[in-house]
Amino acid sequence: MYFRRGLWVCCHVVYSIFMAVGNIWTHVNKFVERHIYATTLENEMLYVSKCAEHFNKTPQHIVLLLGNETISYKDLANIILWCVAAGISFVTLYDHDGHLQQNQDELYQAVKTRSKLCVGRIIWGRNKTLNGLGVENGVQNGTKAIAKTRVTVLSLNDSKETFLKVTRSLCYSAKNKEVKSCHISQDVINEMLIEETGLPEPELALYCGEVCCTYGFLPWHIRITEFLRLRSHHNITVREFVRLLQTYGKCEQRFGK
Template sequence: MLSRLLRQFLFALLHLILNFIVGAQNVYCRYWLKKHSLQDYEVTKTDLKLIVKHIPKLSKQPKHLVVLSDSDYHSIDDLARMVIWSLVAGIPFLSFYDVSGQLSYQEEKLFNAVEKNKKGVPGCIKWSKKPDLNGYTNGIPAHKIVVNIFSCQNGRSTITQCIKEMCEEKIPYNRKSDQITAQEFDDVISAVYPSIPDPDLALFSGPVCCTHGLLPWQIRLTEFISLSVDYNLSVESFVGAMYKYSKCDQRFGT
């Protein structure tokens, strides 16, 4: 009895101390960040300079970047800046994964916020659900980025739908042996998704890494890297995550 109470007490104490340490850390980070960078809602020249300075130094860059976005913590302006940074960094495909299920309804708003931020930045942004609108820059070779928004509807549900339609023989598939191989199933899956490469990098923020159902079929080699523990999306953390990514070598298997 006594030892149980002691154990419970120590358990509570341990978590209390951890909460205190993490809390203090967060306050420190926020204070430090406030002091060093003004909280702007638009992309600043300093942001872009930082990216242009560091990104060319990296040995490798993601082709397809996914940002796990949660409307409870990230504003549309945060995400719009992310689009511009990725464009300047030369990332060809950027996707937002809609964790809280709000972003899909706000695509128009995001589009407008990006347009507002894009002023003067060379490059072309293609929205997969929109026709090409925004322009080309007078023959100067500029970066091009394709933006997608995915939600949990594009994950398990899509795979389930595929299997259903395979059963009903609505979609053709190959089956050479008793059991369908991953390659044969991949042929079916790739026909359903837009033809973009599998994500190489997923950026998350907050204290815990969780996919929340992000594209199960496509994430087998995706690296998960944290942007910040307090959900803050700053250009420094973006560049920092890119550095982290470029140091990893990609291997198959364990």
Template sequence: MPHKMMQLLSILIGRLLFMLIAICELLQQLWLRLHALARRSYDYWQCDYHHELFERTMHELQKLPQHLVLVIAPDDRYVDATLLKRIFSYAQIVGIPYLSVYDTRTPKNGYVDLSRFCQSSGNENKCYLWPSQQVKEQKQVQLNGCKTVVSNGTTNGSASNGTKHYAQLQVYQIGTADGHALIADVCRELYENRKTPQVQELLKERQALTEGISARLNKHLGFAVPEPELGIIFSRLTCIYGLLPWHVRFTEFHTHRSGSYFDAKSFAKVLYKYARCEQRWGK
């Protein structure tokens, strides 16, 4: 009898703790949404501040990433097409040429298909150009409610406020099948062709094998870009969810808590943190 009482008491305490955690999580999410609403309202009246922020960022930073990757957690409910468009515009303004989006959600759970608002590059269905042709024709990009003129040329243009732009940002959509599963497919392909002269030549030297595997991975992906130097994870936890494991060996990741408002200031803060990081390469 005492043993059963202890079991019932343990179950009751466990359920009570679970309820308390759920209530705390709900209150925290409500606070984040209220904070996001206040920030969004504030940003609407601070158009000039954003222009000055990016101009100061480009002037002060000595190091900017050439390839930025965005990782979206499976349970994130706040990263939508509107936010991605803003981030694309931020990256274009500061001069980041390559950007990848790794959205681990399902279409029913918020997955954003970039083909809806990006222009296909004409090579592969995973490669896009931002801004799209429609946006270029309008010559305007919406940044937190502030309109900024975008150059319609093929080289770096400049906005009316003096902020330089890349004519088009190269955007890549990475799927869940492009991670560990792709490595397994490439290794299986090499094993099946292990007796061919080409594979036998790769097996003679480790560096040649590494380069051969990387070339095959890029071929399966449909694009070859520099390894991402900076990653932004939209999640409650810091996790890359199997993102291109052969490409992120030296990537600096920053986690932005899901539900928190992400604006130009948030983007600039991540760039400043990245610029302060020093990779000593074992020295």
């Protein structure tokens, strides 16, 4: 009994030392990248754009799970603008507590402060515009519009309300004999859920913190999602962001095969 307890304590100490060394290395690496490789936002976006040309694949929908971290609007603004540079069509920021959703204007201002020129390349939320930020893709005045990135902020309430809306809709249709219960399948429900959210299934999710947890993020949306760890979105560097996209590009998805 004492041997097993001693062995457990030794393993715990070794693991704690390993994690501490890893955290120190991460902080040192970030410090070096922020100061030695310091550059302007325009150069960072150009760097991301050039790197994206050589990725094996680029996610069209990326999700950032903030977890229990406090919100850094400046760093979130950087991530959004880097996603724009990488040509990512959908960016979803998920804060299960809803604080970010209640302060979207502050996030918008952070994006606008970082780069006024890129504001027009972003569609904010599920509406066509918010505070004049972005319009739908398409043709304007005979000229093809520049591809835009849709940024959506979600919370735990969105997961619950979406499922409730779909459930009520199916019950109403069945009650009025518009659909037979035998025709209601998982595929039908998935299609309705995706249509209700207005978002495609994400290919990549970045979770912040030590534990890989979805915090209730749209569970029907993550069947084919690749989860990668981001130690923290605070002080994230452009090279760290690019490394995550490179890691995703090398992932082989077998889809259960």
